[in-house]
Amino acid sequence: MNTSSPMIEQQSLISQNIYITGTDRNSGKSIIMLAIMEMLTGHAGKVGFFRPIIQSGDKLDELIQFIQFRYQLDLPYEAMYGCKSQEASELLATEQYDELHKIILAKYRALKASREHVLCIGSDYRHGDSMFEFDFNAQVANNLDCLMLPVIPGGGLDNLQLLNNLASLKLELHEHDNAVLAVAINGVASTQVETLRAGLNQAGDFPIYVVPAEPSLEKPTLGNIAQALGAKLFSSDNNALGREIHHYKVAAMLVPDFLDYVQAGDLIITPGDRADIILASLLTYHSTNYPQISGLLLTGHQEPAPQVQALIDGLGDLPFAVLGVDTDTFTTAMQVSQIPARLHSQDDRKIAKALGLVENNIDMSELRQRLLAKASHKMTPLMFEYDMLQRAKARKQHIVLPEGTEERILRAAEILLLRDVVRITLLGNEAEIRQKIQALALKLPDVDVIDPMTSELRPLFAQAYYEARKHKNVIYATAFDLMGDVSYFGTLMIHLGFANGMVSGAVHSTQHTIRPAFEIIKTKPGASIVSSIFFMCLEDRVLVYGDCAVNPNPNAEELAAIAISAADTAREFNIEPLVAMLSYSTGDSGKGEAVDKVREAVRIARELRPDLKLEGPMQYDAAVDSGVAKTKLPGSEVAGRATVFIFPDLNTGNNTYKAVQRSSGAIAVGPILQGLNKPVNDLSRGCTVADIVNTVIITAIQAQESDAP
Template identity: 50%
Template sequence: MSKSLYVTANESRSGKSAIVLGVMQEIMRKVGRPAFFRPIITVGAHPDGHKDHDIELITKHFRLDMKYEDTYGFTLREARNLINSGRRDLLIDTLLEKMGALEKEYDFVLCEGTDFMGRDPAFEFELNAELAANMGTPLLFVANGKDKTPEEVVASAQSTIETLEEKGVDIIAAIVNRLECDDCFALAKTLQCKTRCEQPLLTFAIPEVKSLGNPTVRDVVNWLGAKVLYGHGQLESLVGEFLIAAMHIGNFLEYLSQGSLVITPGDREDIILSCLASRLSSQYPDISGIVLTGGIEPNANVHRLIEGWTGVPIPILLVKEHTHMTSQKLNDLYGRIEPDDTKKIATALGTFETHVDVMELGERCLERRSSRVTPKMFEYNLIQRASAHPQRIVLPEGDSDRILQAADILIRRNVAEIIIVGEEEKVYTKASQLGLEIGDARIVDPMLYERFDDYSETYFEARQHKGVRIEDARDRMADPTYFATMMVHLGDADGMVSGSITTTAQTIRPAFEFVKTKPGFSIVSSVFFMCLRDRVLVYGDCAVNPNPNAEQLAQIAINSAETARIFGIEPRVAMLSYSTGASGKGEEVEKVIEATRLAKERDPSLLIEGPLQYDAAIDPEVAKTKAPNSDVAGRATVFIFPDLNTGNNTYKAVQRSSGAVAIGPVLQGLNKPVNDLSRGCLVDDIVNTVAITAIQAQAEKGIR
């Protein structure tokens, strides 16, 4: 079951608030404890006295038990500042953490996108798309049909849907709102998603409801902070348009239309009286009221005249600002549903239920879980899974600045219990110079460690058949990498990560010598997690084995499938070759055929196919032609390359040409988790690798 839904528009005044009301009403019918979350709000935070309108509306009407600070992430200004200062990752990470916390505490989280009331709607659209994709939540798109022809509505909405799909967003429904057409339903049905649609797009159309879309005179009073001079009982009149009156009466009257709110300086008694007269005349449309500007009230005689009028026909308001400023303020006013406006709320809910199949939408929202996984989502899930059951991870490179910086982050986020190998004073001094807090890390100096002799003896017993003497064993254990690996081997640590300042050979040689491979496996191999824009693939082996034979290739496939499974990726294994099926021949093709047979023999339940060309493995359309009856072709998640040359070059080509994030190499096949870093790794790479190692350690203990 899905635990969230993201509702967004692509422009202002789409009526999104009314849609959110309707969606939350249906969610309340199906789940016990929902939450409401706006990643980005336009107004400032609560201490200023200004609360977000839609947060107030939803939390108050549905009586949600939530603290205001838990209902939003950042203001739009804060989000823009973070992005402009190069801290986009901090923005996304923080929002993912807040969203994750809500999903843990509540049964369902309804997210609402930005209001598009800023000066850069393109920025807001990109931000909403990125947030929905990274949160992994299905999306409901609200298209604005107000003041558009049917052709314009379809073109704009379809273009937006396709753009959202390109950005990796999982769209489940589109509602075209505020439509003014004869056959709105048929218009909405023309919209569709075009790529990777697991189910047809749900589409609905809702006509324009003036009582929802247009502000009332009361809304004007609240928006402007106006004083009501007359017509206190007529403030619910709907405003159709704002009309500045600056002409002589004869010309001005030509511009009156139904619901006009007339804006004029307070000393224009001629305009005031003509407006009052127009409401009494059947020859003119009914205006909604008058706003007098400049803080100027009518003179005493005009007041007397109005007061003597039996039942003043329209509201008359007074504001301090001049006419131009008043009109500018009113340009930002639109029909809003206030939390205490039971009439509007009932209208919004009734309209929604009349034009939307709430049962179908509710089932789709709750049953659908997005299949899209962005790099940020994958990295966030790594951290969450690792921190759920922290493992003891040893880092032998205590002299590395990046290792210490990563340790600081890992400790702050409770990803793992960190053990750093090095001289205690040197490690703490360097950390202090870097401004880091690593007080909760355990610092271990090999030469001072109480089990140093045990470690040396264990190594001696494991390697004496290779001519190793006890003196040699002690020298080996003085080496931080050998020492850290032995900590893992003997259970004093759950996993090791190294390689930021040492070579791959230095990192994995100790593991080969005494940690050894798992029973039934003869080799250690590796995978990379390739985080594409909307999914994560597993590539193996791209780092360790230069030219595996068929038996080794089968082992790599089985281990890679298990690694995928550990990290929540359903394994569908493609054994890659330059041939699909029987389309090509040769020794290398035969190797892949034999490896596929051996892997199936060892694990009959494994979904595996080979040989497959890469395009047939990943592209559903190509698969229909090259391998039409395959359960793997076109849907592969695990890609096994025939040799290191192919795998290493392919992962780098995909990484550099598509902007994919490559996480790895992740070693597999060992009895205990040991992982290698690139010497060019970033601090974030170290954090991710430690999280991966911790999850592998959890799996070794049966924690999933």
């Protein structure tokens, strides 16, 4: 096993703060902000977010709301901005420039005192208001001692104009004596990107990145419409709010004429009492003769008739939302036409697409190297998640998902492909899977789909299984039948090198998922047992629990093997392994068969791996509480600081991880199987889309490790 992870050198503390600002309106700085925030939460410890000026009024700042919700920042809203625009305008009108900067600086320093890093986002540009010009943001960045990351809007400009704007920016940065992290030219037409990059002079003091335009990011979603208009949701599926609006149509005509104008991606705007238009719109979803609309917006404070609402409620899997507003149709249409595309905290698809776009065009490793200050061994859940995603992207693996018709699997696959993390193959009936993808309005153009029942690989896999299991009296006909099962087919894909790893269990039982792996893939050299661990993501750290899913009552030798495997798995994922072998007593105080088993397992594990910091038996409180540890195991390197917890049996482990998960709000990622020649991982049947995404990423990293020399 390769225990020297390539990510360990990246696990360092970023100390320099960043100030992102557009150089003009419509720079698209929010998608750059999102990618930088992802990087910081993975490498900068406790992160804060700050805006020097926000708009006055009762409406909360959208960027602050977005960041606070997505990254669960435990900060009051008022701590994340300097002042409001009305106060700033009054100070500027009386030429109190220094007073304005002092107010912003005081608020910023108060926030910075509780954060290891702060990401600052410049004020929005407003036409005719000089306070929002670039030089104001440049001065604020200097006063806050931040590295600047200016974003030049690239839309609608040719390369010569963009190069001229870049030259002007460099001059302004020099005049303000700004320290610069990098410059991004954002939203450049795809036909211009390569020639623009070729024309850039990259020999300066900072890198210049070109980010192509992505038309879909410029289209508002139903969620944007709903939020901007304060619309009521008449359909039940919030996932539909992520659908993009390509056009909007006012439907005030008869149904036959209306249908002639329907286009894919339409938002249909119609009075709430037009049951005929509502029903026709709903029927387009089930018809192959008409394109799929993106949503239905009912106007005039008129709710659908009870019978029509019952019809909407009964459809269940409707891929678009039905919204309602109080305003009349004409006013609503005018309002809709003015709503810009914005990132929404619950729009996972658009977020994934934005992150994939920026991360593929801005060298995050280069930016990190420009920010690194000192090493840190801290591993928070956000760091853990960020590290894992970056590792998976660095050497993409091919993961097979046998449950190809399950909605959660399809939604997770979309996020993974939009983030460009892995290659994915879905197993199942192709027509059914493609229909489900269309019905859910997902974008999975590059996903591979294989039907084991009709695949040309089935005879090859059957022969391989027969050869491997004929000593167990398996005949070829039985092997061929088994290859129609998605779990067996997926396992043979891995075994014969058609994929690197498999994730299943959202629908199937644990036994159905892992039994083929036990039969075919088997254990890796030096591993005497297949076991499992959970990554327990607590508020401020990530712990490893094992075995909580596979081995009911391991003996001492098996328990030692589980501990060694868990320690190595922890190290693979940048968690320093401090292994606590748990029991109902600590040290030499207890007697009995159960505690003697743990004591013997400790002896065996130390003999096999003297390099590990491994101690036991110890109780859970001694493992996690430094005060208890000083009393029960004084001088211990592990007690009070344990990161890897080995439970004596499945009953204890499974109940403990669920108790911690439910009582503390911890996120449990797993079970992750260890000891197999190639990675196969099981999901809980109650798993969320996020659980699936995390498990696929971890499986991809395990696949990287299994292929390492």
